[in-house]
Amino acid sequence: MDxxxxxxxxxxxxxxxxxxxxxxxxxxxxxxxxxxxxxxxxVLQGSCWLLPPDGAPPVQLCVGDVVFLHGPGTHGLADSPTSPLADFDQRHQTAWPSGDGALSVVLCGAYLLNGGRTHPLLSEIPPVVRLPARIGRHSSLRAVVDLLGDELERPRPGTGALVPALLDTLLLYMLRAWYAERADDPAASGWTTALADPAITAAISAIHHAPERQWTVAELGARAGLSRAAFAGRFTALIGRPPLTYLTWWRMTIAARMLRESDTPVRVVARQTGYSSDVAFAAAFKREFGISPGRYRTTDPQDA
Structure with missing residues (x-):
């Protein structure tokens, strides 16, 4: 599993x-x-300036530069750091106000994420990630950008289905590129190091592949090719939580998604996430979310 x-x-x-x-x-x-x-x-053509959140210094963006932003905050994009900014509203989108000067072509997009269940792998990513264009670096990311830009510039039959798929692909390539950049840093730690560690990724993949299995630390250590003690220490140091604590967190994350997005009976959700008893599952779920599985299913996501 990936x-x-x-x-x-x-x-x-x-x-x-x-x-x-x-x-x-x-x-x-x-x-x-x-x-x-x-x-x-x-930036597909020309150049512009990113005005980051929290008043950080402006950053000039050139052709091929990619910027990924996440979390709360306000940022700007402009031809100059001193240009006035108009509020952008995706729901009532109109043409951006512009003049008759130098031309810039930019590709902008947005994702909606479930911030309540942020995977710890993603929690290490800073609010603003800039991936500057460099010859020979992240060619797959550039290829997806080209495909997406072409579909948006010249819509054809199938564009409606292609664009969301390309956006999902672009998100993964942006994150992959960031982790690749981080992996070159000798001071990198946490999930960046874990993703490059065959032993730890083997154990995490086993958990993700079979979350319903009654894993023990010794069994996961065997998957990693390490002794129980060595594995537990290494896993905790890199992942930030012990192996079985991560297993429980992942089970609850899967369970929450199943409850929210399907009509799967609670007893089936319990079995598929490693609980032979509905009572034990309900107790574990309530410890994690503060409410019962049934109530979670009917609660507005904004209130959960």
Whole structure:
């Protein structure tokens, strides 16, 4: 099983969207994101400036640069750090205000994520990730950007189905690229190191492949090719929680998604996440979420 794909799958909510914009200076837009939001900007032509959240210094973006942003906050995108910003509203989107100066073409998109169940793998990613264009680096990411930009510039039969799929692919490639950049850092730790550690990834993959199995630390250590004590110490140091604690967290995450997105009976959810007793499952679920499985299923996601 692919841990990064699993992490994205359990966090994804709603439908991603994107737009291609041709803008002439002066222009500027302000984007406001809630806890559950994530988005990206890609410069296809010309250049522009990213005005990061929290008043950080402006960053110039050039052709091929990709920026990924997540979490709450407000940021801007403009032809100049001093250009006025107009609020961007995806729900009532109109043409961006622009002038008659230099042309910039930017690709912008957004995702809706379940911020309440952020996988710890993603919690290490900073609020703003810039992936500058470099020859020979992240060619697959560039290829997806080209495909997405082409579909948005020239819609054809099938574009409606292709764009969401390309957006999902782009999200994975952006995160993969960030982890690849981090892996080159000698000071990297946590999930960055874990993803490059065959022993730990073998154990995590086993958990993700069969969360219903009654795993022991010794069995997971055997999957990792390590002694029980060595495995437990290494796993906890990199993942930030002991192996069986992570197993429980992952089981509860799967259970919550099944309850929210399907009509699967609670007893079946319990079995598929490793609980032979409905009572034991309900108790574990309530410890994690503060409410019973049945109530969670009927509670508005915003209130859960």
């Amino acid at each position: 841990v990064l794909s699993d992490a994205i799958t359990v966090m994804r909510a709603g439908r991603p969207h994107s737009n291609r914009h041709e803008l002439r200076a002066p222009w500027g837009m302000r984007f406001t994101s809630a806890d559950r939001g994530a988005g990206f900007h890609v």
